[in-house]
Amino acid sequence: MDRAGGARRRLARPLARVARWPRAWWARQSLRARLTLLATALFSFAVITGAILLLVLQRYALTRVLDQSANKTAGDVAQLFSSGKEPRTLPPTTGGITAVQVVNAHDDVISASPGADPHTSIVGPSELSAVRGGDRPTITSSSDARLRVVGRKLGARTILVSTDVSRVEDSQRILTRAALIGSPLAVLLMALASYAVAALTLRPVAALRHGAADITAAGLAKQRLPVPDAQDEIHRLAVTLNAMLDRIESATSRQRTFVGDAAHELRSPLASLRVQLEVAQRLGPTVDWSGLIDDVLVDVERLDRLVEDLLSLARLDESGALTRRDPLNLDEIVQEVVAGYGTARVPVVAETQPSPTSGDAEALRRVIINLVNNAVRYAATEVHMSVAPDKQGGKPVIRMIVDDDGPGIAEAERERVFDRFYRVQESRSRQTGGTGLGLPIVRDVVNNHGGRVRLAERPDGRPGLRAVVVLPGEPE
Structure with missing residues (x-):
C-alpha cells in the first residue's frame, strides 16, 4: 500500500509541474508581450469565428437561391399539369436548373425536360423516397456533377428538379482559400499593430519606471516622476505618485528636523547635568549638596517634560487621526x-x-x-x-x-x-x-x-x- 502511494506521489509531481508551467511561463512575460498575445488571441478567435460564419452563411444563401429557383420551376410544372396538359417533354430549363422530371407512384418517368433522362429517374429509389418525405439530397451524377434535388408532390406524381451545386462549392473553395491566406496575414498584422500600440501606450510607464530608478539612486530632493501629456490613467497615476513623493519628502524633512531638534534639546539638560556632576566631583566634600540637588532636579524635570512631550508627538504622528x-x-x-x-x-x-x-x-x-x-x-x-x-x-x-x-x-x-x-x-x-x-x-x-x-x-x-x-x- 505504501509503495502504491509513493508511486502515485512520484507520478503526481511531474504532472503538477506540467500544470504549473503555463502559469509560470505567462508570469515571466512582459506586460507588452502579454497584451500583444491576448489581443492577438482574441483577434484570431474573432477572425476564425467570422470566417466560419461567413462560409456557413454564404453556402446557406447560395443554396437558398438554388432552392428558390428549383421551387419556382416545380411550381410552373405543377401549374402546367394542373391545367390538364401532361406533355412528355417539359419546357427547357434555365437559371442553374439542370434537369426536371415527373415520376409517377411506380417511380416511372412520365415527363422530362430536354437533356434529362426520359426513362430513368435522376435519383434512386431510396433517395426518391427521401425526396417525397421533404428532404433535398445532394447526389453525384454519372458525369460527376454535383446535383441538389428538390421535389414537389403533385397527387400521386412527384416533380423532381435538380440544380447544379458546383458553383456553390466553387464559391466555397475560393472563399476558404482566401480565408486561409488572408487570416494569417490579418493575424500577423494585428500582432504587429498590437505590439506597437502596447509599446506606445506603455512608454509613459517605462518613463515612470526610469524616473523611479533615478529617484531611488539620487534621493527625493528636487526629483519627481515625469507626468505624461495625455489626460489618462497613467497621467493621474503620475500626479498621484508625485503628490505621495511630496508628502514623503515633507515627512522625511520634518522627521530629520525633529530628530535634530530633539537631539539638541536633550543635549542641553544632559550637558548641564554633566557639568554640575563634574564640578561636584572636583569639589568633593565642600560642595553644596542641597543646591546641587535642586539644580539637578531642575534639569531632570526638564528632561522628563521633554521625553513626555516627545512621546506624545510620536503617538500623534503614528495615529495620524483621532x-x-x-x-x-x-x-x-x-x-x-x-x-x-x-x-x-x-x-x-x-x-x-x-x-x-x-x-x-x-x-x-x-x-x-x-x-x-x-x-x-x-x-x-x-x-x-x-x-x-x-x-x-x-x-x-x-x-x-x-x-x-x-x-x-x-x-x-x-x-x-x-x-x-x-x-x-x-x-x-x-x-x-x-x-x-x-x-x-x-x-x-x-x-x-x-x-x-x-x-x-x-x-x-x-x-x-x-x-x-x-x-x-x-x-x-
Whole structure:
C-alpha cells in the first residue's frame, strides 16, 4: 500500500509541474508581450469565428437561391399539369436548373425536360423516397456533377428538379482559400499593430519606471516622476505618485528636523547635568549638596517634560487621526484641571457652561494642561479660562478661551510658536522656558478632533495673550 502511494506521489509531481508551467511561463512575460498575445488571441478567435460564419452563411444563401429557383420551376410544372396538359417533354430549363422530371407512384418517368433522362429517374429509389418525405439530397451524377434535388408532390406524381451545386462549392473553395491566406496575414498584422500600440501606450510607464530608478539612486530632493501629456490613467497615476513623493519628502524633512531638534534639546539638560556632576566631583566634600540637588532636579524635570512631550508627538504622528471619539463634557475636564492649580504661582480662574462634545478625554485634558501651563508660566497676576457652547457657520461648536496678562507674543510669531521646538526669546531660559513642544501638541490634538486653535491679543486692550480653541459641539 505504501509503495502504491509513493508511486502515485512520484507520478503526481511531474504532472503538477506540467500544470504549473503555463502559469509560470505567462508570469515571466512582459506586460507588452502579454497584451500583444491576448489581443492577438482574441483577434484570431474573432477572425476564425467570422470566417466560419461567413462560409456557413454564404453556402446557406447560395443554396437558398438554388432552392428558390428549383421551387419556382416545380411550381410552373405543377401549374402546367394542373391545367390538364401532361406533355412528355417539359419546357427547357434555365437559371442553374439542370434537369426536371415527373415520376409517377411506380417511380416511372412520365415527363422530362430536354437533356434529362426520359426513362430513368435522376435519383434512386431510396433517395426518391427521401425526396417525397421533404428532404433535398445532394447526389453525384454519372458525369460527376454535383446535383441538389428538390421535389414537389403533385397527387400521386412527384416533380423532381435538380440544380447544379458546383458553383456553390466553387464559391466555397475560393472563399476558404482566401480565408486561409488572408487570416494569417490579418493575424500577423494585428500582432504587429498590437505590439506597437502596447509599446506606445506603455512608454509613459517605462518613463515612470526610469524616473523611479533615478529617484531611488539620487534621493527625493528636487526629483519627481515625469507626468505624461495625455489626460489618462497613467497621467493621474503620475500626479498621484508625485503628490505621495511630496508628502514623503515633507515627512522625511520634518522627521530629520525633529530628530535634530530633539537631539539638541536633550543635549542641553544632559550637558548641564554633566557639568554640575563634574564640578561636584572636583569639589568633593565642600560642595553644596542641597543646591546641587535642586539644580539637578531642575534639569531632570526638564528632561522628563521633554521625553513626555516627545512621546506624545510620536503617538500623534503614528495615529495620524483621532482613534477615540467618546461623548464627554469639556467643562467638567476644565474644572478638574483648574482644581489642580490651587498652589500655582498665579491664580487660575475658570468660567464654565455645559459643553458636550466627543473625542479623546485624555488628549483634550493634555490640551488644557499645556495651555494653562503656558499661561501660568508668563502671567503677571492671574489666568482666566472660559468654556461655553457657541455657534459658528450655523453649526454647534465649543469655544474654550485661556487669557493671561503676561508679556504676550508678537503677531509675527503667533503662528511660528506652533512649530515644534520653536520658542520665543523670552521663553528660552532654563528656569522658565518650556520644551517648545506644548503648543505643537495642542495644535495636533485639536486638528485631530476637527477643531482649530489660534493665538490673539486680549480684546479688552490689556497686555497679555489669548488662546482660542474651537471644537465641534454636539447637535442640540
